[in-house]
Amino acid sequence: MxxxxxxxxxxxxxxxxxxxxxxxxxxxxxxxxxxxxxxxxxxxxxxxxxxxxxxxxxxxxxxxxxxxxxxxxxxxxxxxxxxxxxxxxxxxxxxxxxxxxxxxxxxxxxxxxNFFGNESLQKNSMEMKSIPQSLNLRSLILENFEQALLTDDLHEREALMNFVIVGGGPTGVELAGALAEIKKGILPKDYPDLDTRRAQINLVQGGDRLLPAMSEIASKKAEDFLEKLGVNVWKNLRVQEYDGKVAKTNDDTIFETQTLIWAAGVxxxxxxxxxxxxxxxxxxxxxxxxxxxxxxxxxxxxxxxxxxxxxxxxxxxxxxxxxxxxxxxxxxxxxxxxxxKGKAMKPFNYNDKGSMATVGRNKAVADLPKFKFQGVFAWFVWMFVHLYFLIGFRNRIVVFINWVYNYIKFDREARLIIRPFKKKYQLD
Amino acid sequence: MxxxxxxxxxxxxxxxxxxxxxxxxxxxxxxxxxxxxxxxxxxxxxxxxxxxxxxxxxxxxxxxxxxxxxxxxxxxxxxxxxxxxxxxxxxxxxxxxxxxxxxxxxxxxxxxxNFFGNESLQKNSMEMKSIPQSLNLRSLILENFEQALLTDDLHEREALMNFVIVGGGPTGVELAGALAEIKKGILPKDYPDLDTRRAQINLVQGGDRLLPAMSEIASKKAEDFLEKLGVNVWKNLRVQEYDGKVAKTNDDTIFETQTLIWAAGVxxxxxxxxxxxxxxxxxxxxxxxxxxxxxxxxxxxxxxxxxxxxxxxxxxxxxxxxxxxxxxxxxxxxxxxxxxKGKAMKPFNYNDKGSMATVGRNKAVADLPKFKFQGVFAWFVWMFVHLYFLIGFRNRIVVFINWVYNYIKFDREARLIIRPFKKKYQLD
Structure with missing residues (x-):
């Protein structure tokens, strides 16, 4: 080498x-x-x-x-x-x-x-653990709206605008909140010729509460925030099969969706x-x-x-x-x-600084060792902490500017399909 | 529809x-x-x-x-x-x-x-007319340096670090200048275990001067700037064939290169x-x-x-x-x-505001209708004009911050291989 x-x-x-x-x-x-x-x-x-x-x-x-x-x-x-x-x-x-x-x-x-060995889910759902995967998801979301415009089949159109996020941990909660804000703030302006009120964001959690690793109050608040944003929160429900069109669950509930994001395990x-x-x-x-x-x-x-x-x-x-x-x-x-140097090693001792999740503008939940809080202040702390841990001064300032801009303008301008996702596989 | x-x-x-x-x-x-x-x-x-x-x-x-x-x-x-x-x-x-x-x-x-019907060039050279093409080029440049580290074959290593840009218009000049700055400011720090002095940037122009659409003085100055930056400028030379390894020209000159960028025609x-x-x-x-x-x-x-x-x-x-x-x-x-409205149309009258090209930090050339200038001032004007015409306030501010950062730090931080280029085709 x-x-x-x-x-x-x-x-x-x-x-x-x-x-x-x-x-x-x-x-x-x-x-x-x-x-x-x-x-x-x-x-x-x-x-x-x-x-x-x-x-x-x-x-x-x-x-x-x-x-x-x-x-x-x-x-x-x-x-x-x-x-x-x-x-x-x-x-x-x-x-x-x-x-x-x-x-x-x-x-x-x-x-x-982690798809837990489920092949249909592994094959057809979207992941979000790397930058290329995240860009694929960005492309797919935008491509689906473009496609929704083109169909006269109301059923298909709704499936294209129906998002199912599986997993109620921080990733699922944060993604659901962001999609809800896009639905509210951007879709009606970007797609005036589409009834974007029909777009649905579903967050499906296997257990009986969101953010199970956090406190009860954080779970409760996160759910409240999501519901205020119009997200459909499903609890005690597990998606078991997905063929790219229909997601089946452990009960009679099914979702017709062309976008299923798997955030239910690593x-x-x-x-x-x-x-x-x-x-x-x-x-x-x-x-x-x-x-x-x-x-x-x-x-x-x-x-x-x-x-x-x-x-x-x-x-x-x-x-x-x-x-x-x-x-x-x-x-x-x-x-x-x-x-x-031939000296004795020091055993590792984890200093738990707590955890946080953000749901949307002015909406976050934080469990710190000494106290738990939710809302605007948690949201500011969340942003500060994330900027602090981001590597690189240029990255920090660019992210900060984007956040300020997005906050003031209720906007997200990077909605660009640089590498189409569907084309890649279907060549259509 | x-x-x-x-x-x-x-x-x-x-x-x-x-x-x-x-x-x-x-x-x-x-x-x-x-x-x-x-x-x-x-x-x-x-x-x-x-x-x-x-x-x-x-x-x-x-x-x-x-x-x-x-x-x-x-x-x-x-x-x-x-x-x-x-x-x-x-x-x-x-x-x-x-x-x-x-x-x-x-x-x-x-x-x-425009490859003017030349199949070997069309197949093997890089283009830079769209964002996906530009990202492919970014990936290839970075992948080539990673690969250069791995070979003991000095010949191959030099071919991986040898860049040939065909076409002395603004695109070729600007790209050559940027690569020269990377060679000087970034490569030695990023690749301390590689003799990056051996990296070569060649700009090949078919005619007898660079920037043929601009004034003689702009051409002359651009060439001076490029030579100061260490770019090898070739004039009256035309690349006629490229198999992905060796570029042949209309005379005895050949280039062993794994990166040929075609900017010689649209x-x-x-x-x-x-x-x-x-x-x-x-x-x-x-x-x-x-x-x-x-x-x-x-x-x-x-x-x-x-x-x-x-x-x-x-x-x-x-x-x-x-x-x-x-x-x-x-x-x-x-x-x-x-x-x-049934009224007569107005014929188009082009108001020529002049043209500009930038070579590197503090180095640009500008031909305005009233006067021509080169150097630091032209470079500031170039930046101002480009920021002005960029669409979107967020884009302007993000580009501005990147430029300020790159200028102060002699850096370009977006050197990320998000989608590998070689892997895509060779699956290695």
Whole structure:
């Protein structure tokens, strides 16, 4: 892979997400050779993907070139690569661009959509875990409205304007809220010749409340907010089958829709060589100890969504979110330095700063450790926190300007079909 | 096509570029039913495409939703459609989404890359006339550097870092300058493990000077600027063949390159039904009279790049640029109103405001009717003019911020491979 030999031990980090980047920053100017691999040449700020899908933000402003993060770090190498295999015996990572030996291996590959083995859903529904997927969804939503204009079949037209979002976690709630605002603020002006009141946004949740990882009051408020925005919230309902036209559920409810977005589950990305039962927990996460070490290995670590560190407070591991990932990355960075100096590592301790979700303008819910609040103030805090954690000054300012503009104008100007989604597959 | 009947005459505008949009704005609140068709749902600000290709700007900030332009205009309809045929006898436009009759037809379909029938060039070189094409070029440039890192074959590595831009008009000059700045300011920091000094930027011009449509002094200065930036400028040289690896020219010069950008010619987009010899001039433009009427028709008009209005001052028609297109659109708008009121139309008179090209930071050339100037001031004027003509307040401010940021930081942060180019075709 054309990485020079070094007198320092080599750390291979697979994945440039929140965990991998936090770790890389900690290892700058330490006595390691660091090789960071990712299948994209950019870091994605996943919490704002739904705004790319709904035309509120450009993809470029929630992505950041990984090479730029590493600029000026000595002994750092980035490789655009897809890992095909971990060879634990030879201590080697195999990729599409060759193999590379490691002294320390850090798996930070994150998570992907979990369809729980359901093939019809996997084949026909939209995902929103990456920038290309979010852009596909943006294109599809806009293409469907263009197509709705063209049909005289009222049934088909309604199916084209009927959106079903499966999963009542933060992604589902935020996307449903954004679509509801588009329905209200943009569609009537963009499509004066279409009865856009018939557009429906359905949010389908398997459990008995939205945002199950948050407090009861947050769930309740989020539901209120969504209903005020005109979203149909369905609880205790599970979508079980979807052929691209009709979604069937566990009861008699069916949805005729040409857009089903699956946000009902994630699972860890699996790497060959680390996918046998001994390493894995539920959701295919890698079982790690309090030093992020993968079960049975001294020099293989896992951090971020892919890792499951079980503890008394977190019996199922930490939530699959940015905060634990960043904290784990930083802790592992410190520990690798300690380890290389022959000192004892410090066990990881998750500092839960709480969680938030936004529903729409002036509407968000926040559960902080000390207090819980909802509404305008939560919404401002949500924006501030997201701007703060976004990487790059230019990104922050561009996102800020877009938000101010969208807020004042009730608008989302990035409603552009740059790469058509349907054409790609159907060539029509 | 689901357009209601109206008591007003129907104007079909094909194309939402500078000409089509300028015309549409003039027809707002007039006694017409207007149907604007485009194969994209956005207007593209083509003069800044090269900045998208080189990671300086997001595609979304140089595009603008056409539906938003038309918001609030009564009797306006937008259709995302590709026109397949003009049926002059039935006065009907045939598209991929159905047919529609017109009372007045305005062809504003613009221009596309002209390979002058050369198949090897058409197949293997990159174009830069649309946003998807510009994004493909952005991906390819970045992918090539990632690939250059991986090879031990010095020959191949140099071919991956060797850029050949064919065509010394504004597009070629601007792109060459931008690539030279990337080579100087970004590559050494992004690729510390690559000898990026070996990267070469070649600008190949068939004639004996760059920017042949501008003044001698502008040509001279642009060449000086490019040479200062380290661009190899080749004059009186024509690329005649390119197999994806080696470009052959009309003399012994060859270029081993994996990136050849063809900016050496444009031609009008041809529509079936208007493509017989009687309508066409050189470059497949439609011959129009001083009222933009296509030869032989009272109610078929052509404006913008696609139209050739020959006059004493402009024996080969107006330049294929934004200014004439916008002026023609506005003039035709006024004329259609006059025509519908039974009044005499006003012949078009092109007000030449001059032309400009930018080479790099603080380096531009400008030929205004009264005076010609080059350097820092020309560069500021260039930026101001481009911001002024960009559609949309949000776009202007986002582009402005990117420019300020790039200027201060010597950076271009949108160097993201969102959709890989090579993978798309080679599936590797």
């Amino acid at each position: 054309n990485i020079p030999q070094s007198s320092y031990p080599r750390v291979i980090i697979i994945g440039g997400g929140f965990a991998g980047i936090a770790l890389a920053k900690k290892l700058a100017n330490q006595e390691f050779q660091v090789v960071l691999m990712d299948k994209h040449n950019y870091h994605t700020f996943q919490p704002l993907l739904y705004q790319v899908s709904t035309g509120g933000l450009e993809p470029d402003s929630i992505a950041y070139p990984i090479r730029k993060v590493l600029q000026g770090y000595p002994n750092f190498y980035f490789r655009l690569a897809e890992v095909s295999q971990i060879n634990k015996d030879k201590e080697e990572v195999e990729t599409n661009i060759g193999s590379l030996k490691y002294d320390y291996l850090v798996v930070a590959v994150g998570s992907e959509t 699972k860890a990305v699996c790497l060959n060589g680390l996918n046998s039962k001994e390493f894995l927990c539920r959701g295919e996460r890698l079982r790690v100890n309090e030093f992020h070490q993968v079960h049975g290995f001294e020099n293989i670590f896992a951090i971020g969504d892919v890792a499951q560190m079980e503890s008394e407070t977190w019996p199922k591991g930490h939530p699959m979110m940015a905060q634990p990932a960043m904290q784990q990355g930083r802790n592992l960075g410190d520990n690798l330095v300690l380890l290389s | 689901n357009i209601p009947q109206s008591s007003y005459p129907r104007v079909i505008i094909i194309g939402g570029g500078f000409a089509g949009i300028a015309l549409a704005k003039k027809l707002a609140n007039q006694e017409f039913q207007v149907v604007l068709m485009d194969k994209h749902n956005y207007h593209t600000f083509q003069p800044l495409l090269y900045q998208v290709s080189t990671g300086g700007l997001e595609p979304d900030s140089i595009a603008y939703p056409i539906r938003k332009v038309l918001q609030g205009y009564p009797n306006f309809y937008f259709r995302l459609a590709e026109v397949s045929q003009i049926n002059k006898d039935k006065e009907e436009v045939e598209t991929n989404i159905g047919s529609l009759k017109y009372d007045y037809l305005v062809v504003a379909v613009g221009s596309e890359t 031609k009008a987009v041809c529509l079936n039904g208007l493509n017989s010899k009687e309508f066409l001039c050189r470059g497949e433009r439609l011959r129009v009279n001083e009222f933009h009427q296509v030869h032989g028709f009272e109610n078929i008009f052509a404006i913008g790049d696609v139209a050739q209005m020959e006059s004493e001052t402009w024996p080969k028609g107006h330049p294929m640029m934004a200014q004439p297109a916008m002026q023609q659109g506005r003039n035709l708008g006024d004329n259609l109103v006059l025509l519908s």
